[in-house]
Amino acid sequence: MPTITYIQPDGAARTVDAEHGSTVMLTATTNDVDGIVAECGGNAMCATCHVYVEPEHLERLPAMEEDEDEMLGSTASPRKDNSRLSCQLEVTEELAGLVVRLPETQL
Amino acid sequence: MTGLPGVPPTSGQGEPVVVVGGGQGGFQLAVSLREAGHEGPITIVGDEPRLPYQRPPLSKEYLSGAVTADGVTLRTEQFFASRDITLALGAPVVEIDRVRREVVLGSGERLGYAHLVLATGARPRPLHVPGSDLAGVVSLRSLADAEALRVSLDGVARVVVIGGGFVGMEVAAAATRHGHAVTVVEGLDRPMARVVTPEVSDHVSGAHRASGTTILLNSAVRALRGSGGRVTAVELDTGELLPADLVVTGIGVLPNVELAEAAGLRTGNGVVVDERLVTSDPRISALGDCANYPSVHASGRRIRLESVQNAVDQARFVASRLAGDGQGRYSAVPWFWTHQHGSKVQMAGIPVLDGSHVVHGDVSAGRFSVFRFDRSGCLVTVESVNRAPDHMAARRLLAGDRRPTETDLVAAGYDLKALVA
Ligand SMILES: Cc1cc2nc3c(=O)[nH]c(=O)nc-3n(C[C@H](O)[C@H](O)[C@H](O)COP(=O)(O)OP(=O)(O)OC[C@H]3O[C@@H](n4cnc5c(N)ncnc54)[C@H](O)[C@@H]3O)c2cc1C
Ligand code: FES
Numbered sequence: 001m002p003t004i005t006y007i008q009p010d011g012a013a014r015t016v017d018a019e020h021g022s023t024v025m026l027t028a029t030t031n032d033v034d035g036i037v038a039e040c041g042g043n044a045m046c047a048t049c050h051v052y053v054e055p056e057h058l059e060r061l062p063a064m065e066e067d068e069d070e071m072l073g074s075t076a077s078p079r080k081d082n083s084r085l086s087c088q089l090e091v092t093e094e095l096a097g098l099v100v101r102l103p104e105t106q107l
Numbered sequence: 108m109t110g111l112p113g114v115p116p117t118s119g120q121g122e123p124v125v126v127v128g129g130g131q132g133g134f135q136l137a138v139s140l141r142e143a144g145h146e147g148p149i150t151i152v153g154d155e156p157r158l159p160y161q162r163p164p165l166s167k168e169y170l171s172g173a174v175t176a177d178g179v180t181l182r183t184e185q186f187f188a189s190r191d192i193t194l195a196l197g198a199p200v201v202e203i204d205r206v207r208r209e210v211v212l213g214s215g216e217r218l219g220y221a222h223l224v225l226a227t228g229a230r231p232r233p234l235h236v237p238g239s240d241l242a243g244v245v246s247l248r249s250l251a252d253a254e255a256l257r258v259s260l261d262g263v264a265r266v267v268v269i270g271g272g273f274v275g276m277e278v279a280a281a282a283t284r285h286g287h288a289v290t291v292v293e294g295l296d297r298p299m300a301r302v303v304t305p306e307v308s309d310h311v312s313g314a315h316r317a318s319g320t321t322i323l324l325n326s327a328v329r330a331l332r333g334s335g336g337r338v339t340a341v342e343l344d345t346g347e348l349l350p351a352d353l354v355v356t357g358i359g360v361l362p363n364v365e366l367a368e369a370a371g372l373r374t375g376n377g378v379v380v381d382e383r384l385v386t387s388d389p390r391i392s393a394l395g396d397c398a399n400y401p402s403v404h405a406s407g408r409r410i411r412l413e414s415v416q417n418a419v420d421q422a423r424f425v426a427s428r429l430a431g432d433g434q435g436r437y438s439a440v441p442w443f444w445t446h447q448h449g450s451k452v453q454m455a456g457i458p459v460l461d462g463s464h465v466v467h468g469d470v471s472a473g474r475f476s477v478f479r480f481d482r483s484g485c486l487v488t489v490e491s492v493n494r495a496p497d498h499m500a501a502r503r504l505l506a507g508d509r510r511p512t513e514t515d516l517v518a519a520g521y522d523l524k525a526l527v528a
Contacts, residue, residue, distance in 0.1 A: 026178060032186050039135075039419045041161040041179075044495075045444050045453070067451065067495035074499060 002096035006033045006051075009104050018091040024100060025049040025087035035102035042087035044068050048107060049086045050075045051100040058082055060094050077103030121147045122221030124429060125210055127200045127366065129153025131161060131415055132226035132395030134181050135422035137192045143430035149192050150218060152210065155249060156197035158184065163415060165253040166277035167446055170260075171284060176250060203370035205388055222429055225367055225378055225386070225393040226422070229360035229413060234269060238331030243338040244354045247274055256355065260285055263352035267291075267341045269328055271298030273445050275357030276311065280447045282355075283320045290321040290349055292328055292341065302458050304477045306466050307490050314448040314473075362397045362411060375399060377411040382436035384425050392429075394421035403438045404487070404505065405457045412457075414443045440505045442498075455501035456488035465513060467521045468494060476501075478516060485510040489523075496524070503527045 037048035202211040231246035271293030297308040373379040373387040377399030395418035420439035468475030476497040479488040489501035500523030
């Protein structure tokens, strides 16, 4: 099973098992990882599931769709080159070992 | 209407807050209230026997099998425990005792409150025609309904959906993709007519028809026919019979106001609240699908919205007011989405039915936005079909103090982002 590591703004890290077909957002909320709000439930409508992907992992991620790109323009914490919406990142074997950092705030 | 002068609609730091309803709004209220620093007890009392969950996927990803029940659950039990939020699930509130400031549960247990929040949601409007109590006639509101519907969809061939609103159309899309022969019966001249413009209705209908769904417009159901207690056909008022193994009704919802009404609170198409979402009792607030409030986005007119955005933003507003740091009026910009057959329709603002509208974009390619103006010519709603940039810009524009007119939009070449900047 792939694992995903979430690093909080204070540096605390947690690594959890991720199920295929789930998303990086759902994996966080179902494992009580703090820092993801996800109020639209994964529809790229709210930008409250923002994460910063560790740069060396960026290449492995699926390409960004237009709605994710737009929504990233509305994040509460600044958008960076490695910003993604975690609800748009489906868990696959390619994502195994992914490391993401949570922003200071989602709201 | 905002109640007794001098009684602030906030709650003291250590005082108990009780939320009736463990849906999207009740969940958000409890979480946001704790985040805002409230130190007193917070209890969610919900009649459904499960952890708070999201409804939007029930007619979309859950029906199509892309997510499971776990995938719609909002948070785990530990999440609530770690925030010291008490969950009383499978426990209907049967009475509000405003004098003693207690709610009475079905079990007879009483729970005291300093402030009470009603987030009781809505229920499907029942279909009142002969035969509507036959087996095989279902509606969709809860996860339990969705589980039953998913099971029913296995092993039937012909599905009739009564009502071409959002939920009905989404169910029709999922059932068609399951391989069923699906017919939608709609009373008006186009689906989703109460909310979206003809252009958007047409686009969505086209996608349905192309996928093999039959949509009957201007059609009224006279009766449901059955045999052996099970539905077999839908009878239209023209006498036409539509054979059906399963009938899904989606003719709108009724707000759950009975509890409030019995307690003597003001109601009328929802629990009536003021611009701060306070009911006629200053110790009681209401939010989400059950709340009828005056909206700044509808020139102060009273409205009742049924959307995640509305439940979540109202919950945040009430939480911050209760924690003592939010004042003023509730003014979040409404937004909504629906997915049908690969098309993403997004809406910002409140639909107005009596204004004008213009279409911009490529309608035939299914990428366009519709801009709706009120009678004074100001922009009130933007509907976007596969045009996320317009939607996002519209949400920001409508949050501003000055809404653009059609002339402004034309001058900006319909580049909404330029107008936001
Ligand atoms: C199938 C479906 C699809 C949807 N799709 C979308 C969508 O795509 N986008 C969108 O924005 N919105 C969508 N919605 C609407 C959205 O889900 C609702 O607007 C939202 O859930 C409202 O939240 P709420 O807390 O007000 O009510 P609810 O989520 O309905 O929660 C109310 C809860 O209170 C409980 N309750 C009622 N009375 C009592 C009582 N006396 N005691 C205890 N508990 C009580 C109810 O059982 C329920 O659990 C959809 C809804 C449905 C049903
Ligand atoms: S959960 Fe709303 S955008 Fe990801």
